[in-house]
Amino acid sequence: MSAASTVKLILLLLINLELIGALSKHPLLLIVSFDGFRHDFFTKLATPGLNSFKSNGTHAPYVRNVFPTKTFPNHHSIATGLFPESHGVLGNEVYDPTLKKVLEFGSEMYNTQGITPIWTLNQLAARDRYSGVMMWPGGGFSYRGIVPKFHYAWNMNVSWERRVDLVMDWFSHSSTPANLVMLYFEEPDTTAHAFGPESAQVDNIATYVRQRLTNKNLLDKVNVVLLSDHGMATxxxxxxxxxxxxxxxxxxxxxxxxxxxxxxxxxxxxxxxxxxxxxxxxxxxxxxxxxxxxxxxxxxxxxxxxxxxxxxxxxxxxxxxxxxxxxxxxxxxxxxxxxxxHGYDNSEHCMRPFFIASGPLVKSGHRIQPFDTVDYYTLFSTILGVTPEPNNGTFANVRDLLKNPPSIT
CATH class of the missing domain: 3.30.1360.180 (Gyrase A; domain 2)
Structure with a gap:
């Protein structure tokens, strides 16, 4: 073999090591939230990126979210498996009678004492488990004395592509690779509020996520859950x-x-x-x-x-x-x-969000029955291989989407 060929081979090996050698030994999970993406937007908007995940994974017709159908309560119920009355985030603002003041976004609102979001649960399970939280509401605070290994605070000026690039780097970090990443996008909610839900346009970011997973040699290694928190009414x-x-x-x-x-x-x-x-x-x-x-x-x-x-x-x-x-x-x-x-009664059809999952642990070309937002915590815990904290969810509601689900005791 010539010197040039040897150098080329070494470079290829180094690239391969960069792509897969630094990955966590634990199951990999990427959770992506598109704020305000109603379950029936698939019939109203062009969504080729989302459809690519849908055809290769499992989906539900809709998800039964929590009341009020607002961003902060639902994202915290997704992360904790708790109803708002249990986790305390009753709206995008709350009055706390103990503190005797109105709380807006901050650690006091999120009542971080005694609450164990999925990113905290993941890091508590083992010293070499690392979580990443990209702008997820409530994700940057300390719960049980632990903050996510990787965290990026809310900043809508950071492009969607840049957010995806950053979380991909978290998965392949050379010394502390994340095995769980939560990624939040503020659309189509932001546009829909100002112009109405029928005018909302969904970025092709799902296509970009799939491209970056492919480029990083992660597509067949990362379990991906695409979801929303609520729908939208006119x-x-x-x-x-x-x-x-x-x-x-x-x-x-x-x-x-x-x-x-x-x-x-x-x-x-x-x-x-x-x-x-x-x-x-x-x-x-x-x-x-x-x-x-x-x-x-x-x-x-x-x-x-x-x-x-x-x-x-x-x-x-x-x-x-x-x-x-x-x-x-x-x-x-x-x-x-x-x-x-949005925020109306969670029994209203137009308030319901969507759900898609794909990846090595998820069935392909499959559909499950609608389930509850609080069930996500049990699903995430099972995919990650960790024991969930007490929650309001029911694993039986989401068990069927997994290829080899554990038995229910």
């Missing part, structure tokens, strides 16, 4: 109303945003606020609940953070704050404006 200005038209706004405080408002009446005003809004709800398009009246199926009423009153708009309707939000975008609201909104 709202027009004619369907927006203000609760203060029924009761004096000085009598209550509103936490969070349409279509689910946490209402905290002023001292001594709860009865009048509730009775007035209850009367109004008989003819207006919303419902009002006291904490002890909340539907049990929402799994929302048993948290210390559960508000005294909860106002929920009917699907396709919204409260005044939606107009205020739109105006902050420096857009002019007209009678022809179409907006997108």
């Amino acid at each position: 709202v027009t200005p004619q369907r927006i109303f203000n609760l203060s038209q029924y009761v004096d706004k000085a009598f209550f405080q509103i936490v969070d945003s349409s279509p689910v408002l946490q209402i905290r009446p002023s001292k001594g005003k709860q009865t009048i606020v509730y009775n007035t809004l209850k009367t109004a709800s008989r003819t207006a398009n919303f419902s009002i609940y006291q904490s002890n009246e909340l539907p049990q199926r929402w799994h929302y009423g048993q948290s210390p953070r559960t508000p005294p009153l909860l106002a929920v708009a009917d699907t396709g309707y919204a409260f005044q704050d939606l107009i205020e939000w739109y105006q902050k975008l420096n857009r002019t609201l007209t009678s022809n404006t179409t907006l997108g909104l």
